[in-house]
Every structure is written in C-alpha cells, then in structure tokens.
Amino acid sequence: xxxxxxxxxxxxxxxxxxxxxxxxxxxxxxxxxxxxxxxxxxxxxxxxxxxxxxxxxxxxxxxxxxxxxxxxxxxxxxxxxxxxxxxxxxxxxxxxxxxxxxxxxxxxxxxxxxxxxxxxxxxxxxxxxxxxxxxxxxxxxxxxxxxxxxxxxxxxxxxxxxxxxxxxxxxxxxxxxxxxxxxxxxxxxxxxxxxxxxxxxxxxxxxxxxxxxxxxxxxxxxxxxxxxxxxxxxxxxxxxxxxxxxxxxxxxxxxxxxxxxxxxxxxxxxxxxxxxxxxxxxxxxxxxxxxxxxxxxxxxxxxxxxxxxxxxxxxxxxxxxxxxxxxxxxxxxxxxxxxxxxxxxxxxxxxxxxxxxxxxxxxxxxxxxxxxxxxxxxxxxxxxxxxxxxxxxxxxxxxxxxxxxxxxxxxxxxxxxxxxxxxxxxxxxxxxxxxxxxxxxxxxxxxxxxxxxxxxxxxxxxxxxxxxxxxxxxxxxxxxxxxxxxxxxxxxxxxxxxxxxxxxxxxxxxx
Amino acid sequence: xxxxxxxxxxxxxxxxxxxxxxxxxxxxxxxxxxxxxxxxxxxxxxxxxxxxxxxxxxxxxxxxxxxxxxxxxxxxxxxxxxxxxxxxxxxxxxxxxxxxxxxxxxxxxxxxxxxxxxxxxxxxxxxxxxxxxxxxxxxxxxxxxxxxxxxxxxxxxxxxxxxxxxxxxxxxxxxxxxxxxxxxxxxxxxxxxxxxxxxxxxxxxxxxxxxxxxxxxxxxxxxxxxxxxxxxxxxxxxxxxxxxxxxxxxxxxxxxxxxxxxxxxxxxxxxxxxxxxxxxxxxxxxxxxxxxxxxxxxxxxxxxxxxxxxxxxxxxxxxxxxxxx
Numbered sequence: 120x121x122x123x124x125x126x127x128x129x130x131x132x133x134x135x136x137x138x139x140x141x142x143x144x145x146x147x148x149x150x151x152x153x154x155x156x157x158x159x160x161x162x163x164x165x166x167x168x169x170x171x172x173x174x175x176x177x178x179x180x181x182x183x184x185x186x187x188x189x190x191x192x193x194x195x196x197x198x199x200x201x202x203x204x205x206x207x208x209x210x211x212x213x214x215x216x217x218x219x220x221x222x223x224x225x226x227x228x229x230x231x232x233x234x235x236x237x238x239x240x241x242x243x244x245x246x247x248x249x250x251x252x253x254x255x256x257x258x259x260x261x262x263x264x265x266x267x268x269x270x271x272x273x274x275x276x277x278x279x280x281x282x283x284x285x286x287x288x289x290x291x292x293x294x295x296x297x298x299x300x301x302x303x304x305x306x307x308x309x310x311x312x313x314x315x316x317x318x319x320x321x322x323x324x325x326x327x328x329x330x331x332x333x334x335x336x337x338x339x340x341x342x343x344x345x346x347x348x349x350x351x352x353x354x355x356x357x358x359x360x361x362x363x364x365x366x367x368x369x370x371x372x373x374x375x376x377x378x379x380x381x382x383x384x385x386x387x388x389x390x391x392x393x394x395x396x397x398x399x400x401x402x403x404x405x406x407x408x409x410x411x412x413x414x415x416x417x418x419x420x421x422x423x424x425x426x427x428x429x430x431x432x433x434x435x436x437x438x439x440x441x442x443x444x445x446x447x448x449x450x451x452x453x454x455x456x457x458x459x460x461x462x463x464x465x466x467x468x469x470x471x472x473x474x475x476x477x478x479x480x481x482x483x484x485x486x487x488x489x490x491x492x493x494x495x496x497x498x499x500x501x502x503x504x505x506x507x508x509x510x511x512x513x514x515x516x517x518x519x520x521x522x523x524x525x526x527x528x529x530x531x532x533x534x535x536x537x538x539x540x541x542x543x544x545x546x547x548x549x550x551x552x553x554x555x556x557x558x559x560x561x562x563x564x565x566x567x568x569x570x571x572x573x574x575x576x577x578x579x580x581x582x583x584x585x586x587x588x589x590x591x592x593x594x595x596x597x598x599x600x601x602x603x604x605x606x607x608x609x610x611x612x613x614x615x616x617x618x619x620x621x622x623x624x625x626x627x628x629x630x
Numbered sequence: 631x632x633x634x635x636x637x638x639x640x641x642x643x644x645x646x647x648x649x650x651x652x653x654x655x656x657x658x659x660x661x662x663x664x665x666x667x668x669x670x671x672x673x674x675x676x677x678x679x680x681x682x683x684x685x686x687x688x689x690x691x692x693x694x695x696x697x698x699x700x701x702x703x704x705x706x707x708x709x710x711x712x713x714x715x716x717x718x719x720x721x722x723x724x725x726x727x728x729x730x731x732x733x734x735x736x737x738x739x740x741x742x743x744x745x746x747x748x749x750x751x752x753x754x755x756x757x758x759x760x761x762x763x764x765x766x767x768x769x770x771x772x773x774x775x776x777x778x779x780x781x782x783x784x785x786x787x788x789x790x791x792x793x794x795x796x797x798x799x800x801x802x803x804x805x806x807x808x809x810x811x812x813x814x815x816x817x818x819x820x821x822x823x824x825x826x827x828x829x830x831x832x833x834x835x836x837x838x839x840x841x842x843x844x845x846x847x848x849x850x851x852x853x854x855x856x857x858x859x860x861x862x863x864x865x866x867x868x869x870x871x872x873x874x875x876x877x878x879x880x881x882x883x884x885x886x887x888x889x890x891x892x893x894x895x896x897x898x899x900x901x902x903x904x905x906x907x908x909x910x911x912x913x914x915x916x917x918x919x920x921x922x923x924x925x926x927x928x929x930x931x932x933x934x935x936x937x938x939x940x941x942x943x944x945x946x947x948x949x950x951x952x953x954x955x
Contacts, residue, residue: 433841457843473840474834476901485831486822486842496823540842 123182124149124315125170125201125284130179132165139165141339142179147284152306152316154347156323157359158559161336163319167286171203171352172196197223200283204273204290212262216272217244219261223280234457247275249307250312265420267298268427272316274305278314285309286317291325292557295418303329317433321559323352324361335359359560381445382406384430384461384548389439398603401430403439405598405608407548412570412580414590416606416612417600418623423583424466426600427550430581431456432461443548457486460547464537465480466556466583468530472537475526479516480507482525486544504585510539515565531562540568549573567593587619599623653904656946658894661910664917672924680920684804684945686871688909688916689809690715690864694883695890695908696816697860700853702891705833705900706762708854710751712883713773719865720777721874723786724935733791741862747773748858752851765869770884777877779808786875795870805867812860813909819856820905833900856892889936890915893943914939 125147132140139162147153157163168174170181181188183199190196196203202223210219217240224243245255251271261272270290279283287306291299306316306329318330326333327347335343335358343358348424389403407413417423427498428434430441432450441448444458450456455465465471470521475480484503488493491502507521514535516528525536534554541549551570556564570593574580584590590597591611598608601624606622649655668675694711701708722740725731731739747769754765797804820826828849831839840846868879892898893914894907918939919932 230699431841431843453843454845461842464840466839470835473838474831476834476902479830481827481831485827485839486844488827488844492824496825498824498827499824544843627952 120384122149123147124151124184126182127170128180128182128315129183130166131177132162132169132174133177139339140176140179141168143339143341145334145341145344147315147317147333149315150310150313151332152310152318152330154318154320154326154333155336156189156320156326156333156355157336158321158421158561161359161559162339163336164288164323166336167203167288167317167319168513170196170201170284171286172201173203173616181380197280197282199284200281202277202280202282202284203286204270204277204287205288209372210261210269210272210276213260215258215260216248216255216264217241217257219272220244220247220276220279223276227302235583243279244275246606247278248272250278250308252276252301252308258285265294265298267301268294270294270298270302271305271453274302274309278309282314283500284317286319289321290318291320291322295420299325310376320361323355326355327352344471356560364615380408382442383409383444384581385442385445386430387440387442388439389426389429390437392435392437398425399527400425400434403600403603403605405605407579407581410574410577412574413595413597414582414584414594414597415600415605416584416587416590416597416619416623418585420602421585421587421600422601423601424552427463427465427552427581427583430548430550431461433463457544460484460545461550462541462544462546462548463550464534464541464552464554465553468533468537472540473533475524477525478505478522478524479511479528480521482509483507483543486540506543510543513542514539529559529562531558531566534558534562534566538566546578548579548581550583551581553585554582555584587616591616591619645734651903653895654906654910655903657904657907657910657914660893660943661914661930662921664914665834666922667932668917668924672921674924675893675921680924684913684920685806686803687920688913689805690807690867690871691811691883691886691890691916692909692912693860693867694880694887695894696812696905697857697864698827698887699816699891699896699903699905700820700860701762701897701902701909702835702888702898703903704850704853705831705836706755706850707766707888707898708762708857709766709884709888710747710769710773710858711864712880713770713777714744714747714861715865715868715880715883715948716777716877717747717773717865718862719869719875719879720780720786720877722862722866723789723869724780726788726791727788733794737866740866741859743863744858744865745855746858747861748855749851751858752854755854756847774881780879783787783877785877787873789869789873790868792866792873795867805870806893808863808867809909812863813906825852826905829853830901830925833902835901837902862887880888886912886915889940892940897944 127143127145130140130143131138135332143166155163155166165174169176172190175191177292181190182617188199221240221243231513241257248257251269251274253271255268261269264272275284288615290302294302309316320326332346333347333350333355334341336353337359382574384407387404389400391400394424398420405413405427407467415423416424425434429436431453431617432452441450450459450461469475480503484506486492491506492498504521511521516532516535525533528536535554554570555566558566567589570580582594583588594611596608596610597614597619598605599619601623646659674680682769698708698711718740721743722736725739726733726736751766751769754760755762795805797811799807820829828839828844832846832849836846865880869875890911891906892910892911894903896903896907915936918935922932922935923929
C-alpha cells in the first residue's frame with residue numbers, strides 16, 4: 120500500500136434516497152495526475168468531496184500514505200494536505216487575491232490572532248501566483264477576475280495551504296480553450312514539483328491531454344481504471360456510457376433552403392445598455408424561421424447569455440427592433456415575453472431555471488399556473504399532476520414522479536424539467552442557453568434529439584452554444600458571435616468546422 | 631432507568647417520526663409537549679376559564695403571525711405588524727368616537743388603514759427596490775409616530791361597542807372563531823391557490839420565478855397588502871378586548887409575530903413551512919406567558935424563557951442546513 124499516496128477501499132456514500140458511491144476502490148500515486156471521469160450523477164464530485172471532507176463517508180476506508188485515516192470535515196482533510204478546488208469558484212469576491220490566498224493558512228503560524236503584515240501577505244501571494252503562472256497584481260479584488268483566473272487563484276490557495284493532493288472538480292467546464300490549456304500547463308508543472316492531483320472531468324479528450332491514469336465511475340461504481348497510455352478515448356467513452364452510443368447527433372430534416380416567408384423572430388440592430396453587467400451587445404441582427412434551429416455560436420464572454428436575456432426583457436435594449444411574425448414587439452420583462460411565446464431556458468438552471476425545493480409538477484406548471492387552476496386561482500392538484508405527467512413522459516424525465524423534488528434530479532433531468540416548463544407554456548420561440556452544459560452524455564443525446572424534433576414540429580429554436588460540434592450538427596443556420604457582435608451568419612451546409620473555429624478565434628471546445 | 635426511558639422513546643419513535651414528516655409535525659409535537667408539561671405543572675392550566683383567556687390572548691397574535699408568514703414565506707421580512715395594528719386600531723377608534731360613525735364603518739376604516747400600510751410596504755419593496763427589512767422598519771417607526779401624533783399620546787376610551795367581537799357565539803368568543811376562520815383562509819390561499827404556489831416559489835428561488843415570466847412583483851404586492859389587512863384585524867381585536875385604544879398597543883409585537891412564525895416551523899429564508907404554523911406558534915408563545923403567570927414566576931422572566939424557546943425552535947428548523955447568514 121505504501122506506493123500509494125492515497126487510497127480508498129469500498130467507499131460508500133449514501134444520501135437520503137440515493138446511494139452516490141457504491142463501494143469505490145481508488146488509488147492515487149505520488150506525483151500523479153489521476154483523471155476521474157463519468158457521466159453526471161456517476162459520483163465523481165461526491166467522491167472528491169468525500170476525500171476533501173465536505174461529505175463524510177457512510178462506509179469504507181481511506182488510507183493516506185498507507186495509514187488508515189478518518190476524514191470527518193474539511194479541516195481533517197486539510198491537515199492531511201488534501202484540498203478541493205471547487206467547480207464554482209469559492210473565493211470571497213470582496214477580498215483581494217492575496218487575502219484569498221492566505222485565508223486558508225491563517226491560524227497555522229501563531230494562531231488566528233497573529234498580526235497580519237500586508238507586505239508578508241503580498242509576498243506569499245506573489246510566490247504562489249508565480250507557480251500557477253498568473254501575472255496579476257495580488258492586490259486586485261477577486262470579484263473583477265475572469266473565471267479562469269479565479270480557478271488558478273484557487274489552485275494557488277491550495278498550494279499556499281501546502282496541499283499534497285489537489286482535487287480539481289470539473290475545473291475546465293467554465294473555461295475557454297485557451298484558459299483550459301493554461302490550467303493543464305500548471306497541472307503538469309505541479310506534478311513536476313511532486314504534487315498529486317485528482318482531476319474530475321467529463322471531457323474525455325482532456326484526460327488524454329493531461330492525465331497519467333484514468334478511472335471511470337458509472338452509477339456509483341468504479342467500472343474501469345487504466346494507465347492513459349494503455350487505453351484510448353473510445354474505450355473510455357464506452358465505459359462511461361455503459362452502452363453503445365446511439366447516433367450521437369440526430370439526423371436533420373431537409374429544412375435547408377426552406378426559409379421563405381415571414382421569420383418568426385426577427386431582430387434588427389439590437390444594442391444593449393452600457394450600465395448592465397456583462398458583455399454589451401452591439402448592432403445584432405438575426406432571423407429565426409418556424410421549424411428552424413438558429414445557432415448563435417460564441418465562446419464564454421461573447422454575449423450569448425446576454426442576448427438570450429435581452430430577448431426576454433431581462434437585459435435592457437437601448438436600440439434596435441424585435442419583430443415577432445412580422446409585427447414589431449417590445450419585450451420589457453419575462454412576463455411580456457411569456458405572453459408573446461418567447462421563453463428563455465437559462466444556462467444556470469439551478470439559479471435561474473428551477474425552484475429546487477418544489478416538485479417537478481409544480482415547476483412545470485409555474486409559468487402559467489392559472490391555466491391548470493379553477494377560475495385561474497384555485498389549484499387543482501389532480502389536473503397539475505396529469506399535465507406534468509404528460510410532459511414527464513414526453514421528455515422521459517427520471518424518476519417519472521410528478522411529486523419528486525427538483526433539487527434531487529440529475530443535471531440532465533433538471534434541464535428537461537426547464538424545457539417542459541417552456542413547452543407547457545406553449546412557447547413559439549425557444550431560446551436555449553447551453554442546453555447540454557453539465558449534462559451527462561446520455562442525456563445530451565436525448566436533449567439534442569429533442570431540440571431537433573421540436574424544430575421539426577414547427578418551434579423556432581435559438582440555440583446559444585459554445586460547442587462548435589453541437590451547433591454544426593443541430594442547427595440549420597449559424598450566427599457567429601464575437602465580443603458582442605455578429606461577425607457572420609452562415610447556412611450550416613456552407614461552413615466548415617475549421618472555418619467556424621477560426622472565426623471564433625480559438626480552438627473549438629467540443630465534447 | 632436511562633435504558634427504560636430510551637426504550638419507551640423508541641416505541642414512541644415510529645408514530646413520532648411519521649408525524650414529523652409533515653410540515654406542521656414539529657410544531658405540533660412541541661405544542662403537545664408544552665400542553666402536557668403545563669397541565670402537569672399547574673392543574674389550573676386546562677381549566678376552561680384559563681383556556682378561554684389563553685385563546686383570547688392568542689387571537690391578535692395569531693393574526694399578526696398569519697400576516698407575517700405571508701411575507702416570510704416569500705423570503706422577505708415585515709417589521710411593521712405592531713405599528714400597523716396600533717394605527718389601524720387608533721384610526722378605527724377615532725372614526726367611532728370622535729367622528730361618530732357606526733361601528734361597521736369604523737371597522738372597515740381600520741381594515742383599510744392596514745391594507746394601505748401593506749400597500750406602501752409592498753410598493754417600497756417592489757417599485758423603490760428597498761430591502762423589506764429597511765422598508766418595513768420605516769413603516770414601524772413612522773406608523774408608531776402617526777399613532778402618537780393622532781392620539782397625542784392619550785388612550786382613546788369609550789369603545790365598549792367593539793365588544794361584539796369578544797361576545798360568545800356557539801361556545802367560543804367571536805374573536806376565536808375569527809382567528810380560526812383566518813387560519814383556514816390562509817391555509818386555502820397558500821396551499822390551494824395559484825397565488826400561494828407563486829408565494830412559496832418566490833421564497834424558494836425568486837430569480838427562477840422571474841425568468842419563468844410570472845408576475846413576481848404583483849404577488850409580492852398582494853401579500854404585503856393582505857398582511858397589512860391581517861394586522862389591522864389584530865388591532866381591532868385589541869380595541870375589543872381592552873375597550874380602549876392605547877397608543878402603545880402592539881409595541882414590540884413585530885418580534886412576537888416573527889417568533890410565532892419560527893415556532894410554527896416557517897423558515898426565515900422563505901419557501902418552507904405550513905400556513906397554519908403561525909397559529910400554532912402564537913398559541914405556544916401565549917401559553918408560555920400564561921403558564922409562567924400561573925406558576926407565579928416573576929413576569930419579567932417570560933422574555934428570557936421565550937428567548938430560549940425561540941433558539942430551540944430555530945435550531946430544530948436549521949437541522950440539515952449547512953450554514954446560515
């Protein structure tokens with residue numbers, strides 16, 4: 120056992136109603152990057168959270184340097200030198216970079232009450248920022264940093280805490296390709312310095328870009344483990360899915376060229392206000408026809424999300440016109456958007472899409488709750504459940520229980536519930552913001568099929584995505600968004616992947 | 631001995647756990663425990679005379695709690711109950727005594743005053759975008775100020791006609807029937823109507839409800855207005871019970887209203903709790919004062935005990951929550 124830095128045997132973690140880990144054996148060697156992959160809900164995040172003391176294990180053993188240890192909380196983990204870099208940056212945005220980095224080391228030398236000298240803090244911060252290759256002023260407030268920089272600051276903090284095991288929980292999902300590349304460089308540098316890393320991801324190509332070994336979790340079980348050099352991506356994906364991949368992308372109906380007539384949604388010269396947060400959109404013009412999927416492809420920070428929010432009145436439009444079926448409309452709030460049949464399915468489902476503590480049925484009927492109510496006021500639970508059941512069946516939500524609380528659903532099923540909300544509200548224009556983000560591979564296939572079939576049924580879909588392959592496979596036409604401007608609109612049949620990637624100004628971030 | 635106790639507890643365990651699964655389960659268990667303990671401590675506790683007084687004292691507080699719960703379930707807070715009940719009671723009393731209007735008109739005026747303050751609170755929160763804590767703190771202060779200006783600090787006497795509210799109908803004072811009726815109404819509104827669903831949803835995740843195209847601000851406004859109406863009814867009940875409108879009526883009652891909600895199992899972060907919780911909570915809070923008086927404890931001591939009980943209730947509610955602010 121002593122050749123391993125960290126090992127688990129038969130690790131089990133039960134949550135009320137769910138067993139997230141069903142007896143996982145795992146080894147981490149010295150100076151190793153060990154990738155942990157699996158679909159959403161496979162138990163990857165739970166596993167690293169158990170190691171980092173966020174959750175305590177229900178059963179099973181954890182060995183550190185060959186000695187059995189018990190990790191009951193984050194402090195225990197940190198004492199051993201196990202640190203988790205969270206998926207969402209867990210830094211205090213109101214403090215400076217330097218303050219955030221030293222935060223975890225406070226109390227180590229001379230207790231929490233030891234006087235802090237600004238110059239010392241800055242020195243420590245500079246040292247670790249250099250290791251992670253960040254050339255920012257440590258006196259910068261964390262709130263103004265980009266998400267990639269925040270990730271690296273988190274890594275720097277882990278190093279400052281003298282971590283020997285750094286667990287990275289899907290660190291690349293919010294990053295652009297360039298930022299991800301930079302993170303990989305840092306990871307390799309840390310490995311050279313003798314650190315071990317557990318790298319959680321659901322992007323298989325990243326495993327082969329950076330990891331030494333790979334372990335696949337599926338449904339709470341370890342199903343595969345291998346040296347990266349002795350396997351290949353298709354084998355890993357096969358184990359992740361546990362079944363043959365169906366056609367990953369659905370076939371497109373021949374909607375090509377059929378865009379005669381009045382567009383369902385037409386946007387002319389849309390410009391958003393300066394005072395809002397996020398990217399300012401400038402002079403955006405586009406059209407979506409009935410039965411069409413229009414892709415708006417842009418990287419993080421291109422203004423995709425801002426565009427979606429502007430179209431439902433959550434971002435202020437200062438100039439430009441919006442037409443629905445040829446009639447000029449003004450959308451000043453989601454209430455008006457809903458009336459017109461425009462629905463935005465947000466990227467951040469948990470925060471903007473769903474009420475976690477309520478049931479699937481209640482979430483689905485919420486937008487037009489008066490429709491299932493007597494006199495528009497008195498709720499009829501039986502009617503709500505039967506309406507919800509219809510959509511649950513149509514979208515194959517698992518579990519198919521109308522009264523199941525949404526917060527316990529997996530990412531893919533949560534996404535389905537948000538889409539069900541939109542469909543139940545009889546949407547005509549469906550704006551989907553990164554609909555397959557953070558969704559497991561199986562659900563991805565289903566959701567993509569669904570998007571295509573909705574378009575074929577006559578819905579107009581505006582697909583906001585950073586996934587080049589997804590856009591090419593699903594969309595009839597693609598508008599390329601860079602820094603808040605549309606730099607070109609193309610028929611999908613007329614554009615090559617390479618050209619699209621070049622337009623975006625970087626490598627495509629496919630899956 | 632200890633083993634015996636734990637054995638009998640585990641026997642009790644199953645139905646208890648079954649009960650605790652309901653929203654109102656925790657508060658009801660606490661209520662039963664308090665009633666049992668009180669009846670053991672003082673034989674006079676269960677006497678009809680004492681229970682009648684207890685229910686009469688509970689009534690106004692229950693209405694304050696019901697109003698407060700409409701706001702707390704949305705994740706907001708209302709500090710105006712005490713002042714609103716005082717202002718509604720005062721203006722109603724003045725309409726009756728000084729301007730000589732009939733009782734029915736005076737009662738209507740009182741209710742309208744409550745609704746108006748609720749409207750102001752709601753507009754401050756939804757239109758002026760002032761956090762509810764600050765907006766209703768302003769109403770708390772300004773409302774009390776208006777009462778003192780109007781009454782010049784003097785009680786308004788001659789309200790014996792308000793007694794209709796305390797007269798017995800079918801074995802119980804009208805006031806008690808009133809708070810039972812309002813409890814049922816509140817339950818229906820929150821659990822059986824679309825407005826209720828949206829109220830819970832706002833408390834659960836306001837952002838998501840906005841993105842869904844629901845009229846969040848309209849529902850918020852409605853709840854604040856209705857809450858004001860509940861407080862006004864409480865103020866009229868005070869007029870009836872005391873037959874005098876004191877300018878300091880309801881001083882500090884906003885805290886009792888919030889405490890009723892917490893004791894009734896409504897979480898302050900919103901979205902969780904039974905609509906009947908505040909009624910149970912108000913009864914428990916009143917019971918505590920009552921039993922301490924029956925036992926002849928120094929009356930000032932009740933605040934200390936209430937503080938401890940409140941902490942216990944809040945601790946029970948936050949079980950499973952990882953951290954709070």
